[in-house]
Amino acid sequence: MIDINIHKQLHGSQGVMALDINLQIQKGEFVALMGESGAGKTTLLRILAGLEHAKGKILVEGNSWENMPPQQREIGFVFQDYALFDNMTVEENLFFVQNDQALACELLELTEMSSLRQRNVARLSGGQKQRVSLCRAMMKKPKLLLMDEPLSSLDFSMRSKLQHEIKRLHERFGTTTIMVSHDIHDVFALSSRVLVLEQGKIIQDGTARQLWLANDKYCSVEVLELEEKSDKVMATVYVAGKLLEVEVNSDVYIGQHIQITLNGVYL
Numbered sequence: 001m002i003d004i005n006i007h008k009q010l011h012g013s014q015g016v017m018a019l020d021i022n023l024q025i026q027k028g029e030f031v032a033l034m035g036e037s038g039a040g041k042t043t044l045l046r047i048l049a050g051l052e053h054a055k056g057k058i059l060v061e062g063n064s065w066e067n068m069p070p071q072q073r074e075i076g077f078v079f080q081d082y083a084l085f086d087n088m089t090v091e092e093n094l095f096f097v098q099n100d101q102a103l104a105c106e107l108l109e110l111t112e113m114s115s116l117r118q119r120n121v122a123r124l125s126g127g128q129k130q131r132v133s134l135c136r137a138m139m140k141k142p143k144l145l146l147m148d149e150p151l152s153s154l155d156f157s158m159r160s161k162l163q164h165e166i167k168r169l170h171e172r173f174g175t176t177t178i179m180v181s182h183d184i185h186d187v188f189a190l191s192s193r194v195l196v197l198e199q200g201k202i203i204q205d206g207t208a209r210q211l212w213l214a215n216d217k218y219c220s221v222e223v224l225e226l227e228e229k230s231d232k233v234m235a236t237v238y239v240a241g242k243l244l245e246v247e248v249n250s251d252v253y254i255g256q257h258i259q260i261t262l263n264g265v266y267l
Contacts, residue, residue: 001026002144002176006047006056010040010200019043019054019200025193027061030170030177032187032208034220035197036259041180044197045146048178049075060143076137076175078147082129086122090132093121097139107135110172111165127158131165138169145170147179151186163189182220182257184212223248223256 002025010019019040025031033041046052050070058065065073084093090113094104108114111131116124121132130150137145150166151159167190170177181187187194188208196204196211204211224243225236235248237260246260 001059001061003057003059004048006054006058008043008047008052008054010043017200021200021202023195023202025176025178027176028174030167030190030192031179032191032194033178033180033197034182034187034194037257039197040200041197042148045077045148045178045180048144049073049077049146074140074143076140076142076145078130078133078137078145078150080149080152082126082133084121084129084132084136086120089118089120090124091117093132094136094139097136100139103139103141104135107138107169110168111135127154127162130154130162134162134166134169138173138175141173142175145175145177147177149180149182151181152183159183159186160189166190184208184220220257220259223252223254223258226252226254 002023004021004023004025006019006021008019010017017040021040021044033044035041043052047054048058048065050065050068050073056066060074085096088096090108091104094107095101104117105114108117111134113128113131113135116128121129124132133150147166151162154162163186169175170190179186179190191208194204194206194208194211195202221237221239223235223237226248227234227236232247233250233252234245235252235258237244237246237258239260248258252258
């Protein structure tokens with residue numbers, strides 16, 4: 001079990017705010033963190049990883065992590081931008097973490113990357129790089145896997161494939177996983193629990209189905225197209241297999257994620 005009770009002052013989207021998290025996560029859970037940009041999601045991951053400090057306590061299976069250096073924490077971290085060594089091969093990136101050939105072979109086979117093990121990662125596609133990043137994060141069989149929007153830069157087909165592979169790795173190694181995501185499809189496909197953050201605090205906690213049936217406020221979608229109509233700016237978005245047109249503010253841009261309901265838009 002992971003027991004988190006932390007406090008940190010942050011500069012959020014609406015000014016200074018307090019990140020106050022009091023949370024217990026059971027071993028083997030797959031937790032999705034959702035909420036507006038600046039709500040504290042990525043900061044929480046970085047605190048758990050030891051990359052930022054906060055007041056309070058972090059207990060992982062009874063062991064205190066507050067003053068533990070990042071390299072001693074049993075974590076894997078998957079970044080949105082991959083964070084690989086471009087001058088190394090796929091296999092060398094994995095061995096940089098730990099020289100375990102049997103585990104590397106198993107991970108590359110699970111993610112269908114065995115045939116590319118000797119290829120330099122600079123020559124890989126985005127989806128292939130994210131697979132390598134996943135494998136590298138699992139090379140120490142971490143107790144806690146942290147993922148910061150790992151699928152946001154991939155196309156729909158590759159996202160679906162990597163959703164399957166992330167779930168397979170999570171189940172194969174029994175890892176507790178926390179993922180930041182703005183995408184409802186990723187959350188439904190992967191998570192067993194969803195936490196919604198607002199201004200540094202958890203305001204909702206439940207399964208994806210429970211949260212969306214109870215309140216449709218947090219449906220996050222990507223802006224595909226913008227068009228000015230009279231005195232309005234209309235955005236085309238993709239929701240539940242359909243293209244919808246919604247009114248948005250004039251500063252919204254293509255590619256931005258916005259939160260919508262069927263009756264309006266929440267930035």
